[in-house]
Amino acid sequence: MSTQGLILTLSCPDRRGIVAAVSAFLAERDCNILDAQQYDDPETGAFFMRVVFAPDGHAADALREQFEAVATVFAMRWSLRDPAVRxxxxxxxxxxxxxxxxxxxxxxxxxxxxxxxxxxxxxxxxxxxxxxxxxxxxxxxxxxxxxxxxxxxxxxxxxxxxxxxxxxxxxxxxxxxxxxxxxxxxxxxxxxxxxxxxxxxxxxxxxxxxxxxxxxxxxxxxxxxxxxxxxxxxxxxxxxxxxxxxxxxxxxxxxxxxxxxxxxxxxxxxxxxxxxxxxxxxxxx
CATH class of the missing domain: 3.40.50.170 (Formyl transferase, N-terminal domain)
Incomplete structure (x- = not known):
């Protein structure tokens, strides 16, 4: 398990509730957000986000499986990676x-x-x-x-x-x-x-x-x-x-x-x- 935090990146069509859904997903699993950046592109109507979070003992594979439901709702292209795996x-x-x-x-x-x-x-x-x-x-x-x-x-x-x-x-x-x-x-x-x-x-x-x-x-x-x-x-x-x-x-x-x-x-x-x-x-x- 990484001591640097796991990295979640995503892009999807922009709409209300994306940040809230991601934050709620992590909060429900007692994951602590260490860094978060986001961007709404007004020209393409796309939303981009990068979140680094402490997984609180959760395995990256398990979180990936669980996050799939959130990603599907918002039609996300996403990845969740442990930076300890170079x-x-x-x-x-x-x-x-x-x-x-x-x-x-x-x-x-x-x-x-x-x-x-x-x-x-x-x-x-x-x-x-x-x-x-x-x-x-x-x-x-x-x-x-x-x-x-x-x-x-x-x-x-x-x-x-x-x-x-x-x-x-x-x-x-x-x-x-x-x-x-x-x-x-x-x-x-x-x-x-x-x-x-x-x-x-x-x-x-x-x-x-x-x-x-x-x-x-x-x-x-x-x-x-x-x-x-x-x-x-x-x-x-x-x-x-x-x-x-x-x-x-x-x-x-x-x-x-x-x-x-x-x-x-x-x-x-x-x-x-x-x-x-x-x-x-x-x-x-």
């Missing part, structure tokens, strides 16, 4: 290793509370001589236009067989097929080295330099079949000047990418991110 994360990377190295560092110091299911790359392990992979399972899966479907089938097999809850594209410079993107809907996070929706696709820093922008940014978003169009989780920017070359933008952008991806992943690990159509609701700490 989520499994599969990390995909390519030639650039800064995001991979940063995630592994934050994992080792306990900032990212997760189990790493493995690292998949279309480059060999020797590419990451500056990264401490330790004993993590490493899978070199080279890919070409001719072998893309077979390579993705093996990527999916590893994700499925390891039971990975989340997939992180840590500067994985391969566009996922529509089929794989659909299988990973709502649980695959990508870091794009641009402040979306601007400068999508390849070489966004070069695109930004050509346009003479005054700030550059990075965006962490869920992957969909539409390239760089998925629901955005987190973004950040940094000011630049006319003196900066594309190489300067790439160097400065690495820092933005690292911190944006780390924040987005931490929020996903803590069940703070709820999908809202093409957008997200993020209950930040």
């Amino acid at each position: 989520k499994k994360v599969m990390i995909l990377a390519s030639l650039s290793d800064h995001c991979l190295a940063d995630l592994l560092y934050r994992w080792r110091i306990g900032e990212l509370d997760m189990d790493i299911a493995g690292v998949i790359s279309n480059h060999p392990a020797s590419t990451y001589r500056h990264v401490d992979l330790g004993d993590l399972p490493f899978h070199h899966l080279p890919v070409s236009k001719a072998t893309k479907l077979e390579q993705e089938a093996e990527v999916w097999r590893l994700i499925r067989d390891t039971g990975a809850d989340l997939v992180v594209l840590a500067r994985y410079m391969q566009v996922l097929s529509d089929g794989l993107a659909a299988k990973l809907e709502g649980r695959c996070i990508n870091i794009h080295h641009s402040f979306l929706p601007g400068f999508k696709g390849a070489k966004p820093y070069h695109q930004a330099h050509a346009r003479g922008v005054k700030v550059i940014g990075a965006s962490a978003h869920y992957v969909t079949s539409d390239l760089d169009e998925g629901p955005i989780i987190e973004q950040d920017v940094e000011r630049i000047s006319h003196r900066d070359t594309p190489e300067d933008l790439i160097r400065k952008g690495r820092d933005i990418e690292r911190r944006v991806l780390a924040r987005a992943l931490r929020w996903a690990l803590e069940d703070r991110v709820l999908l809202n159509g093409r957008k997200t609701v993020v209950f930040t700490d």
Whole structure:
């Protein structure tokens, strides 16, 4: 049983009585609410809620079974999770290793509370001589236009067989097929080295330099079949000047990418991110 409290997240059509029903359910079982956040979206008419509560000895499985009746009444999409059971994360990377190295560092110091299911790359392990992979399972899966479907089938097999809850594209410079993107809907996070929706696709820093922008940014978003169009989780920017070359933008952008991806992943690990159509609701700490 978690000492951190169980986490209940839900979304449903907005109507009266949702908060009261959730609060009553917990109160009737002597569960103590430790933190609660909610949001009514006036545009979509949807309601979102995240509640952390002390279960007072109740098992998560039993509470899930009992809460089903409440969820049915309000047509909720919901989950109830014990954070003591850590989520499994599969990390995909390519030639650039800064995001991979940063995630592994934050994992080792306990900032990212997760189990790493493995690292998949279309480059060999020797590419990451500056990264401490330790004993993590490493899978070199080279890919070409001719072998893309077979390579993705093996990527999916590893994700499925390891039971990975989340997939992180840590500067994985391969566009996922529509089929794989659909299988990973709502649980695959990508870091794009641009402040979306601007400068999508390849070489966004070069695109930004050509346009003479005054700030550059990075965006962490869920992957969909539409390239760089998925629901955005987190973004950040940094000011630049006319003196900066594309190489300067790439160097400065690495820092933005690292911190944006780390924040987005931490929020996903803590069940703070709820999908809202093409957008997200993020209950930040």
